[in-house]
Amino acid sequence: MEVVLLPQQTFFNLPEEKRQKVLQVAMEEFARNTYENASLSRIVNKLNIAKGSMYQYFLDKKDLYKYVVQSVYKQKRQYLQPVWYKHSQDFYQLLSAYYRSSWQYAQEHPVHHRVIANFWNSRDAEMRQEILREKKMRNIEFFDQLEQAMARGQVTRELNPEAAWFVYHAVGRALADNFLEVPAEVSQHEEFINSVLHTVRLGLEPRKGNIQ
Amino acid sequence: MEVVLLPQQTFFNLPEEKRQKVLQVAMEEFARNTYENASLSRIVNKLNIAKGSMYQYFLDKKDLYKYVVQSVYKQKRQYLQPVWYKHSQDFYQLLSAYYRSSWQYAQEHPVHHRVIANFWNSRDAEMRQEILREKKMRNIEFFDQLEQAMARGQVTRELNPEAAWFVYHAVGRALADNFLEVPAEVSQHEEFINSVLHTVRLGLEPRKGNIQ
DNA sequence: CCTCCATGTGACTGGTCAGTCATATGATTA
DNA sequence: TAATCATATGACTGACCAGTCACATGGAGG
Incomplete structure (x- = not known):
């Protein structure tokens, strides 16, 4: 199981630190809420970035979600x-x-x-x-x-x-x-x-x- | 476990048939969606009644939800x-x-x-x-x-x-x-x-x- | 017929949301 | 300096939501 390149190239051009921050905040949002109830607006507010930026990194909400879930599973698998x-x-x-x-x-x-x-x-x-x-x-x-x-x-x-x-x-x-x-x-x-x-x-x- | 009188008296004054219909449609909505995602607007549309009417029957969304869950449990218990x-x-x-x-x-x-x-x-x-x-x-x-x-x-x-x-x-x-x-x-x-x-x-x- | 009251109504308020796009920024290259 | 290009921005659109409220309706009693 590899985390394939769901996000756009732009996301991977980000400095490591910012990329991690985006992933972390998104995880927290999807931890607190189901996919349907999670809010992109809340995520970008917490990150202090513009909504549009998120759409440079990911195609849409679902694309971000897939990336988050796959990242979590990748880490859990490595652990176990x-x-x-x-x-x-x-x-x-x-x-x-x-x-x-x-x-x-x-x-x-x-x-x-x-x-x-x-x-x-x-x-x-x-x-x-x-x-x-x-x-x-x-x-x-x-x-x-x-x-x-x-x-x-x-x-x-x-x-x-x-x-x-x-x-x-x-x-x-x-x-x-x-x-x-x-x-x-x-x-x-x-x-x-x-x-x-x-x-x-x-x-x-x-x-x-x-x-x- | 009794289904206590959560709804307003107005609801119980309804003709049996309509009361059942309201319960049934609400159940379907809460079956298809979690509490948060369920929509009162969809329920009243399906019932062809005004939104305001629903608020004559129940205090709010949560009140309706409690009634639905308790009704389901009551029936299941009787069955088992x-x-x-x-x-x-x-x-x-x-x-x-x-x-x-x-x-x-x-x-x-x-x-x-x-x-x-x-x-x-x-x-x-x-x-x-x-x-x-x-x-x-x-x-x-x-x-x-x-x-x-x-x-x-x-x-x-x-x-x-x-x-x-x-x-x-x-x-x-x-x-x-x-x-x-x-x-x-x-x-x-x-x-x-x-x-x-x-x-x-x-x-x-x-x-x-x-x-x- | 008129009054009264329980009940029904739906336009409206203020909020949230995902997603868009014209425009701005700023770095790199010519 | 000027042109080009990747990236950042946030106001805006259209849609949906829960909940409200001034008003309408219609039946029962006087």
């Missing part, structure tokens, strides 16, 4: 990539580590997290598909690791891998949705999060006595 | 209530039945489903809390039934009931989010949904050989 290869011997440690890293990423980059959450909640399914198509979502790592865990006997063969991914992903998103709003209280929820992870684990583990 | 008591001997049958009924309800009332989804995705957490406070969410039934299932040995005592509820609820919402958009293809997804339910089940069941 290493986790998949750190715990390759224990699948449950891996899952736990991945949840925790996602959580941690969201903690450290609440603006990014909100942008992504808004992206997924967007009313405009068509645009979402359009952006995802360009991005090429990949969860290959999960299936790779799941297969290896099954081979190791750490996960029951009884499972449908797609269903496992689904449960894993649904719980991850719900955890983030529910507890990330309340800041600075992670440790308070720590125990509960562990219980949830444990529940998921019990769903994946083979049982000694029966079945398998 | 019986399920809890039909399968009281088998917890997994119960869960499956409840998922299926929720699903079915969403299928039969896609507008209601969208209203609720938008409600949960709303940017305005404060208003959501305000509405929920008036509504008094209850999942007492789940915990009752879970306790009984544990007593019967059908669910492992190893579980934290709150965590079980969380996983159950997260998966339910995600299932609805993901598959309800694509209409008329329920049966195609049937198998996948079963796999997901099975995964959850494995997470709750006690194992014969080890632990418990």
Whole structure:
């Protein structure tokens, strides 16, 4: 997934610092608001630049939005990539580590997290598909690791891998949705999060006595 | 949970038919749009009534919205209530039945489903809390039934009931989010949904050989 | 018939928005 | 200096919005 050249050349001719500032302020706007409710006028006001300038950098609101979403995903991906290869011997440690890293990423980059959450909640399914198509979502790592865990006997063969991914992903998103709003209280929820992870684990583990 | 008298008396003096029509059109608007993006102007146009009339019925946009959300929840609750008591001997049958009924309800009332989804995705957490406070969410039934299932040995005592509820609820919402958009293809997804339910089940069941 | 009152009305206010475009600025090149 | 070109500007357009209010309507009671 590369952030392709959506913006106009003019944007890339900008001094690095200004370019970053534009991206940052736009992110904040799209974090606080859905695509539809975000306001270009607010963005340019905050940046103290003319509205017209923004239209030198980007074709329109949607073009700016795509750039913002892709930038966020690029950074998140870079952040999480290493986790998949750190715990390759224990699948449950891996899952736990991945949840925790996602959580941690969201903690450290609440603006990014909100942008992504808004992206997924967007009313405009068509645009979402359009952006995802360009991005090429990949969860290959999960299936790779799941297969290896099954081979190791750490996960029951009884499972449908797609269903496992689904449960894993649904719980991850719900955890983030529910507890990330309340800041600075992670440790308070720590125990509960562990219980949830444990529940998921019990769903994946083979049982000694029966079945398998 | 009762739908309290949010609207003005004028609204309740309306002939039943017109009152229903107003509610229905408003629901459709709040199904297609988040609270912020919904438009009173569009609603009154569709109803062929004057804007001012709407302000005879409701204090403002928010007042109308509260009424719509509460109406939807009231109906959904009535629909789902019986399920809890039909399968009281088998917890997994119960869960499956409840998922299926929720699903079915969403299928039969896609507008209601969208209203609720938008409600949960709303940017305005404060208003959501305000509405929920008036509504008094209850999942007492789940915990009752879970306790009984544990007593019967059908669910492992190893579980934290709150965590079980969380996983159950997260998966339910995600299932609805993901598959309800694509209409008329329920049966195609049937198998996948079963796999997901099975995964959850494995997470709750006690194992014969080890632990418990 | 007239009065009264609940109800209905829609033009209007003041606000927000995305997007446009004629014009200005300022740097580089001839 | 003059010409050229990339970039910056912000007033303006047309559209939409929530909410208001002076006035219209129409039925019930005197």
